[in-house]
Amino acid sequence: xxxxxxxxxxxxxxxxxxxxxxxxxxxxxxxxxxxxxxxxxxxxxxxxxxxxxxxxxxxxxxxxxxxxxxxxxxxxxxxxxxxxxxxxxxxxxxxxxxxxxxxxxxxxxxxxxxxxxxxxxxxxxxxxxxxxxxxxxxxxxxxxxxxxxxxxxxxxxxxxxxxxxxxxxxxxxxxxxxxxxxxxxxxxxxxxxxxxxxxxxxxxxxxxxxxxxxxxxxxxxxxxxxxxxxxxxxxxxxxxxxxxxxxxxxxxxxxxxxxxxxxxxxxxxxxxxxxxxxxxxxxxxxxxxxxxxxxxxxxxxxxxxxxxxxxxxxxxxxxxxxxxxxxxxxxxxxxxxxxxxxxxxxxxxxxxxxxxxxxxxxxxxxxxxxxxxxxxxxxxxxxxxxxxxxxxxxxxxxxxxxxxxxxxxxxxxxxxxxxxxxxxxxxxxxxxxxxxxxxxxxxxxxxxxxxxxxxxxxxxxxxxxxxxxxxxxxxxxxxxxxxxxxxxxxxxxxxxxxxxxxxxxxxxxxxxxxxxxxxxxxxxxxxxxxxxxxxxxxxxxxxxxxxxxxxxxxxxxxxxxxxxxxxxxxxx
Amino acid sequence: xxxxxxxxxxxxxxxxxxxxxxxxxxxxxxxxxxxxxxxxxxxxxxxxxxxxxxxxxxxxxxxxxxxxxxxxxxxxxxxxxxxxxxxxxxxxxxxxxxxxxxxxxxxxxxxxxxxxxxxxxxxxxxxxxxxxxxxxxxxxxxxxxxxxxxxxxxxxxxxxxxxxxxxxxxxxxxxxxxxxxxxxxxxxxxxxxxxxxxxxxxxxxxxxxxxxxxxxxxxxxxxxxx
Numbered sequence: 035x036x037x038x039x040x041x042x043x044x045x046x047x048x049x050x051x052x053x054x055x056x057x058x059x060x061x062x063x064x065x066x067x068x069x070x071x072x073x074x075x076x077x078x079x080x081x082x083x084x085x086x087x088x089x090x091x092x093x094x095x096x097x098x099x100x101x102x103x104x105x106x107x108x109x110x111x112x113x114x115x116x117x118x119x120x121x122x123x124x125x126x127x128x129x130x131x132x133x134x135x136x137x138x139x140x141x142x143x144x145x146x147x148x149x150x151x152x153x154x155x156x157x158x159x160x161x162x163x164x165x166x167x168x169x170x171x172x173x174x175x176x177x178x179x180x181x182x183x184x185x186x187x188x189x190x191x192x193x194x195x196x197x198x199x200x201x202x203x204x205x206x207x208x209x210x211x212x213x214x215x216x217x218x219x220x221x222x223x224x225x226x227x228x229x230x231x232x233x234x235x236x237x238x239x240x241x242x243x244x245x246x247x248x249x250x251x252x253x254x255x256x257x258x259x260x261x262x263x264x265x266x267x268x269x270x271x272x273x274x275x276x277x278x279x280x281x282x283x284x285x286x287x288x289x290x291x292x293x294x295x296x297x298x299x300x301x302x303x304x305x306x307x308x309x310x311x312x313x314x315x316x317x318x319x320x321x322x323x324x325x326x327x328x329x330x331x332x333x334x335x336x337x338x339x340x341x342x343x344x345x346x347x348x349x350x351x352x353x354x355x356x357x358x359x360x361x362x363x364x365x366x367x368x369x370x371x372x373x374x375x376x377x378x379x380x381x382x383x384x385x386x387x388x389x390x391x392x393x394x395x396x397x398x399x400x401x402x403x404x405x406x407x408x409x410x411x412x413x414x415x416x417x418x419x420x421x422x423x424x425x426x427x428x429x430x431x432x433x434x435x436x437x438x439x440x441x442x443x444x445x446x447x448x449x450x451x452x453x454x455x456x457x458x459x460x461x462x463x464x465x466x467x468x469x470x471x472x473x474x475x476x477x478x479x480x481x482x483x484x485x486x487x488x489x490x491x492x493x494x495x496x497x498x499x500x501x502x503x504x505x506x507x508x509x510x511x512x513x514x515x516x517x518x519x520x521x522x523x524x525x526x527x528x529x530x531x532x533x534x535x536x537x538x539x540x541x542x543x544x545x546x547x548x549x550x551x552x553x554x555x556x557x558x559x560x561x562x563x564x565x566x567x568x569x570x571x572x573x574x575x576x577x578x579x580x581x582x583x584x585x586x587x588x589x590x591x592x593x594x595x596x597x598x599x600x601x602x603x604x605x606x
Numbered sequence: 607x608x609x610x611x612x613x614x615x616x617x618x619x620x621x622x623x624x625x626x627x628x629x630x631x632x633x634x635x636x637x638x639x640x641x642x643x644x645x646x647x648x649x650x651x652x653x654x655x656x657x658x659x660x661x662x663x664x665x666x667x668x669x670x671x672x673x674x675x676x677x678x679x680x681x682x683x684x685x686x687x688x689x690x691x692x693x694x695x696x697x698x699x700x701x702x703x704x705x706x707x708x709x710x711x712x713x714x715x716x717x718x719x720x721x722x723x724x725x726x727x728x729x730x731x732x733x734x735x736x737x738x739x740x741x742x743x744x745x746x747x748x749x750x751x752x753x754x755x756x757x758x759x760x761x762x763x764x765x766x767x768x769x770x771x772x773x774x775x776x777x778x779x780x781x782x783x784x785x786x787x788x789x790x791x792x793x794x795x796x797x798x799x800x801x802x803x804x805x806x807x808x809x810x811x812x813x814x815x816x817x818x819x820x821x822x823x824x825x826x827x828x829x830x831x832x
Binding site: 119120121152153155156158159160162163165166167169170171174175176177179213214216217218224227228229230231232300301303304325326 | 641644645646647650653654655656658659661662663665666668669670766780781784785787788789790791792794795796798799800801803804806809
């Protein structure tokens with residue numbers, strides 16, 4: 035029997051759009067085993083669950099992932115998972131109403147008014163008292179009041195009520211945003227249940243923990259960690275954003291390297307369920323922080339993947355950010371805020387990439403649908419031959435302009451990366467209609483089912499339409515072409531960029547290395563010898579090709595479009 | 607009601623307004639101190655629905671914030687006293703006016719409102735006492751956590767029963783106060799159109815009290831910021 039091929043998989047962030055992913059994963063696994071999985075935000079949930087399913091020692095992980103797909107179609111599940119803190123409930127109610135179906139908005143507004151009846155009554159009474167006092171001192175009495183005066187008084191009071199309502203709502207929302215959001219880690223939802231008595235079942239992080247363990251086939255008190263996955267031959271990489279440092283952070287078995295992150299056990303109590311916390315506390319010795327805080331080191335390999343998933347999935351304002359701590363050189367603790375991975379890279383398609391890959395790294399992208407189709411399969415597109423034509427977003431208003439600025443800042447790097455040759459042919463794009471996914475946490479079962487079926491179609495497309503031989507050839511051509519550009523972009527000896535390396539080496543670098551070698555550094559001695567040999571051999575090799583354009587070119591027959599280049603970039 | 611009776615009641619209200627403004631300013635300063643620690647103000651603490659929620663607030667405040675909560679609760683007693691005096695005198699004033707105008711039912715409602723204001727104050731005091739006990743219980747737990755940190759992962763400073771009692775007391779306080787305010791203000795409007803409006807002199811003294819209270823509040827808050 036032939037061994038099953040391996041693949042890697044990257045999934046884009048998109049909050050509730052992530053319900054598309056289990057279906058896609060299940061279709062892909064019919065042909066492939068997953069070696070490495072990565073993602074951002076909602077894509078991180080799917081990546082974690084896929085890794086757990088691949089890891090499952092009993093081989094039934096994907097059967098249980100299918101159970102998860104079914105679970106996601108339960109009516110009202112997303113609303114139960116995204117549970118706001120008491121003080122930010124009005125904000126979430128308004129958000130749900132604004133992003134949900136229009137028919138539900140009147141009911142949502144009525145609920146908000148219902149909650150504000152007492153302050154409204156007081157304001158209205160105050161307005162009446164003031165008006166009556168002025169009228170009374172002007173000589174008006176109930177007996178002297180005509181029906182016209184009564185109507186005028188009524189209109190005045192109605193106007194006063196409307197203004198009062200606007201003021202009360204503005205004050206309440208203002209307080210929720212300025213005072214209550216910061217106290218719930220800058221998010222409406224903590225991700226854990228604060229009130230067991232409300233009987234709504236687990237909140238998001240608790241639910242994630244339960245399902246990760248269930249899919250992996252492990253008991254709840256032994257959280258699945260990056261080390262466990264590595265032992266099962268599965269690699270998981272998730273991206274998040276350290277907004278305090280202003281940069282992305284990768285969580286994997288070995289990352290984040292050298293950051294020295296710690297967590298405050300008291301803060302984590304509000305964000306993670308007890309089994310996770312108990313595991314984390316067992317992995318390291320605490321260091322005292324200020325104000326009596328106990329700061330434990332955040333492990334890498336022993337980190338439960340749910341913690342990394344939750345850090346990647348912290349959609350700003352909707353879900354609480356995660357506080358972590360580092361120590362300054364003087365020992366002073368400093369708090370970092372970890373927020374959504376999608377802030378810096380919502381589609382980290384660069385993960386697991388290599389010069390000439392040995393297996394495909396698929397990408398599942400989420401995009402706005404160009405038009406509404408009745409068949410979900412029509413909303414899934416692949417571009418095996420050429421990148422998708424850049425989509426021009428019409429901008430007709432200031433909010434639209436600002437939205438597009440944010441989208442550009444957030445996505446330009448991932449978008450361009452995904453269009454490159456060797457990338458675009460391995461990505462399936464799932465088109466989502468308005469009302470599907472995103473912030474629509476009040477989606478009905480039909481909508482969720484439709485998104486899930488789109489995911490299945492995307493999985494089928496990658497499974498059936500991706501051409502590995504062609505992809506591998508393209509990747510070879512791209513790599514060798516770019517390598518040639520780096521070494522010698524032209525056809526003559528004078529074009530050799532390698533010369534600049536030799537010039538630098540011979541103008542002093544080699545002497546410094548020799549001196550260090552003489553001081554007893556065997557590494558520098560070996561490096562100097564290897565450099566001399568490499569430069570000589572490269573020169574000799576390029577010399578045999580000088581002037582013979584057709585023999586020197588590794589470039590693909592047509593220029594790369596969009597253009598690409600090789601350079602040193604941060605590995606994150 | 608005689609002019610002197612009007613004046614006495616309005617002056618009492620004016621004094622109560624000033625006292626309320628003074629105490630409210632100090633509570634506001636404490637509130638700012640609580641929020642500077644990254645925690646919420648007092649209101650979410652009063653209306654918390656679960657022990658875990660209370661624990662989150664107490665931990666977010668830290669020792670500095672919790673000290674500010676204690677300060678706020680101390681000033682809150684003064685504010686409660688001032689507001690009870692204010693509402694009772696206002697309700698009695700309107701009751702007197704209503705009685706004089708022949709609105710017996712309204713007069714009776716205002717007397718009930720005065721009683722409700724006292725009950726609201728009592729609920730507020732009871733709530734403050736329970737909140738202080740919660741703070742004390744948390745401090746005792748915090749003192750032990752350095753040796754046994756994880757044992758308290760699911761242990762909370764406040765039992766669920768106490769949280770329920772605090773929330774109920776707060777609900778009584780806020781609903782009664784809101785109801786009393788609505789009854790007094792509406793009653794005031796009704797009697798002002800009865801042909802016997804409150805004389806201008808006492809009204810002016812009341813407005814002067816409101817102005818002084820506002821000035822006191824703003825001065826204290828600004829001084830803090832400077």
